[in-house]
Amino acid sequence: MDHWSTPLSAQELESYFSEDYLHFSDLVNPPERSDREAGAIWELLSLAQGSSVLELGCGYGRITNRLAEKGARVTGLDISPILLKKAEADAAERGVDVEYIRGDMRSLPWRERFDTAFLWYTTFGYFDEADNERVLHETAASLIKGGRLLIDQINRFYLLREQSPTYEVVQRGNDLRIDIVNNDALTDRRNCERIVVRGGCVRRMHLSIRQYGFSECVRMLRSAGFHSVEVYGQEGGEFTSDGPRLVVVAYK
Numbered sequence: 105m106d107h108w109s110t111p112l113s114a115q116e117l118e119s120y121f122s123e124d125y126l127h128f129s130d131l132v133n134p135p136e137r138s139d140r141e142a143g144a145i146w147e148l149l150s151l152a153q154g155s156s157v158l159e160l161g162c163g164y165g166r167i168t169n170r171l172a173e174k175g176a177r178v179t180g181l182d183i184s185p186i187l188l189k190k191a192e193a194d195a196a197e198r199g200v201d202v203e204y205i206r207g208d209m210r211s212l213p214w215r216e217r218f219d220t221a222f223l224w225y226t227t228f229g230y231f232d233e234a235d236n237e238r239v240l241h242e243t244a245a246s247l248i249k250g251g252r253l254l255i256d257q258i259n260r261f262y263l264l265r266e267q268s269p270t271y272e273v274v275q276r277g278n279d280l281r282i283d284i285v286n287n288d289a290l291t292d293r294r295n296c297e298r299i300v301v302r303g304g305c306v307r308r309m310h311l312s313i314r315q316y317g318f319s320e321c322v323r324m325l326r327s328a329g330f331h332s333v334e335v336y337g338q339e340g341g342e343f344t345s346d347g348p349r350l351v352v353v354a355y356k
Contacts, residue, residue: 111232111312114183114208120309121184124300126164128274128281133166133225141224142170144339148353149220149254151176158218158246160209160239161227165191165202172200179203179218210238214246221247222254229257229293229314236314240328244356251356253330258294259337259350260315263287279303292316318343321352330354 112120145167151157153175162168162180164187172178172195180202182188188204195202207213209223210231221243229236243253272283279302286295296311316324322333336342338349 111235111314112230112310116310117230118183118185120298120311121163121182121187122309123186124281124302124307124309125184126187126190127279127302128276129164129166131274131276138166138170141339142167142174145222145224145254146171146174146176148336148340148351149222149252151220156217156219158214158221158243160221160223160243162191162204163187163225165194165204167224168202168204169195169198169200172202173198179205181205181207181209181212183208210235210242212242212246216246216248218247218251220252220254222256224254224256226257226313228255229316230312231314233314236316237324237327240324244329247356249356253325253354253356254351255321255354256349256351258313258315259343259345259347260292260317261345262348263294263315265346287315316350318350318352321350325352325354330356 151171155176157171157176157178159168159178159180162182165180168178168180168191180191183206185206188206192204228239247253266287269284269286272285274281282299284297288295292315294313294315298309298311300307318335325333332355334353336351336353337344337347338351340351343350
């Protein structure tokens with residue numbers, strides 16, 4: 105197994121989700137896409153005015169702050185202080201009150217507090233098997249009885265159609281972000297080597313994410329204390345084996 109197939113440490117995750125990540129963010133996720141996704145999450149979680157919502161891996165708040173604008177009471181947790189600072193600034197600009205916490209999703213401080221929780225945009229699977237399952241157990245403990253958890257991830261069947269590696273380039277002015285992505289069928293991990301060329305400097309970082317199928321999600325979620333699991337495709341559409349996303353909603 106090579107270096108890229110190993111789960112990341114908390115320090116490596118923090119270095120990946122840095123100012124470089126923010127620099128290209130609006131090109132990767134333009135505002136209209138974030139608006140659409142926030143609307144899909146609102147529907148999938150059956151949110152209402154005053155619903156208490158926890159986003160794990162909230163990043164720079166592109167979804168969290170939009171849900172707050174819709175009337176939810178939102179808490180966002182992330183490991184990156186740089187992204188959280190941006191999230192707080194955006195919340196202030198929008199005039200919404202969001203609780204942002206720096207922390208590790210494997211160890212949450214809440215018990216039976218939230219109506220709903222979600223991990224969006226492939227924020228589940230960063231760790232090894234035990235720690236990924238620990239995230240689900242911690243999240244379940246944070247939810248009230250009857251609470252709901254939403255997870256959005258890449259559909260690994262969709263990845264079978266990809267040649268490996270793939271190369272993805274994002275350009276902002278003279279700055280480049282180059283992702284070299286390999287899908288490892290032996291470990292079920294999607295491994296990304298990222299090269300950022302910016303301001304005359306070159307920086308390299310990597311990310312490795314475990315790809316879970318629906319049956320694995322059901323097993324893990326039931327083990328964590330959820331009694332039923334629904335499946336959807338991208339942004340809440342119908343799931344198909346050749347669609348790009350696997351979205352699950354679990355009920356505690």
